[in-house]
Amino acid sequence: METSATGAAQTNRLPLVALLSANAISLVGNQLTYIAIPWFVLQTTGSAVRTGIAAFFSTVPAILAAFFGGTPVDRLGYKRISVTADLASGATLALVPALYHTVGLAFWQLLVLTFLGALLDAPGGTARDSLVPDLAERAGVRLERVNAMSQTLWRTSGLLGPPLAGVLIAALGTSAVLFLDAASFAVSAGLVAGAVPSSSRPARAPQPVRSYFAELHDGLRFIRHDQLLLAVVLSFTLLNALGEPVFGVVLPVYASRTFDSAVDLGLMLAAFAGGGLIGAALFGLVGHRLPRRATYIASLTLSSVLFWVLVVAPPLAIILGALAFAGVVGAPLNLIATTVAQERIPAGMRGRVFGMIRALALSALPLGMLLVGYLLEVIGIRPTLTAVALGYLLLASLLLANRALREMDSAQ
Secondary structure, X not given: OHHHHHHHHHHHHHHHHHHHHHHHHHHHHHHHHHHHHXXXXXXXXXXXXXXHHHHHHHHXXXXXXXXXXXXXXXXXXXXXXXXXXXXXXXXXXXXXXXXHOOOOOOHHHHXXXXXXXXXXXXXXXXXXXXXXXXXXHHHOOOHHHHHXXXXXXXXXHHHHHHHHHHHHHHHHOHHHHHHHHHHHHHHHHHHHHHHOOOOOOOOOXXXXXXXXXXXXXXXXXXXHHOHHHHHHHHHHHHHHHHHHHHHHHHHHHHHHHHOOOHHHHHHXXXXXXXXXXXXXXXXXXXXXXXXXXXXXXXXXXXXXXXXXXXXXXXXXXXXXHHHHHHHHHHHHHHHXXXXXXXXXXXXXXXXXXXXXXXXXXXXXXXHHXXXXXXXXXXXXXXXXXXXXXXXXXXXXXXXXXXXXHHXXXXXX
């Protein structure tokens, strides 16, 4: 009897392992795309302007797909959308080198394929996020631990993916890497199709057919009426507007002006990614025992330490330590927010609500990039970093005063 029980437990965990493996492959594939497409544009056109245009066409669709793609995820089923999105994204990637080396590829055609690939990828991520609660329950694993595993995979892909892409491009060529990337999406789709049970779908009772936009509005209305979820989503939207531009805009300028070295910039980004890996692993071990509200607010407050350190402009070793510290203490923010959302969103609405959350979070990025870039030009690096640090502390104070966040611990 003992052997039989063990075998059942392993069988129950297989779908979750398959989903996490598919996620890992998809994340590495996205990193390859992130490097290979701009490099392909540079190699084939020699134009930095066209490279920037291609980057624009790869980011804007993610926001549109997150906003409008949630309803089809709920209607068609999480597994089906996950598999279809991976196969379609892989096909658009494979067409880039295939057309270029056969009938030729015009720049506008490259933009169309880039747009479609990014547009199709976002619903697949939403669908896999929506599958997590059911598969975690089937496996008997806490949501905190599963989300920690997911974030560890995400951080690892960000740490290893770009160097891997560079090595593969140098060894095989850009076209071969794009074909390899397309194959990775096919493997991801095969894992979900073969190992995730078809029963892991939205459990929706028969109901009258409603319009697409009515169901889309349901996702926004659910967030607006759930005070805890609304507070978490708004806090993440503001965090993206404040924090992400520091890594995308401020740190490159900071490394250039302070150290005049791209190598030092790489070390800084790697230190943060390494800290994030450690933070996710630690949260996976003890996160379910920590008070969520206090941990969330403390994580946000301690993350601001990085900006104060950068203001002082200490030696590189201290900056690397501060970045690693920020990665460790900042890891619980996303993990707690994801767990709270998974617990509160009904199974039949996960696609719409998760899609809306992604859209709201991504929508702040362009504005944040523009604002921080403007502040760098007008007031300089140190005042800009001070403003970001004060913004973090102000947001932490507002969350501390928000009564809805107390529901984090009552749910736990």
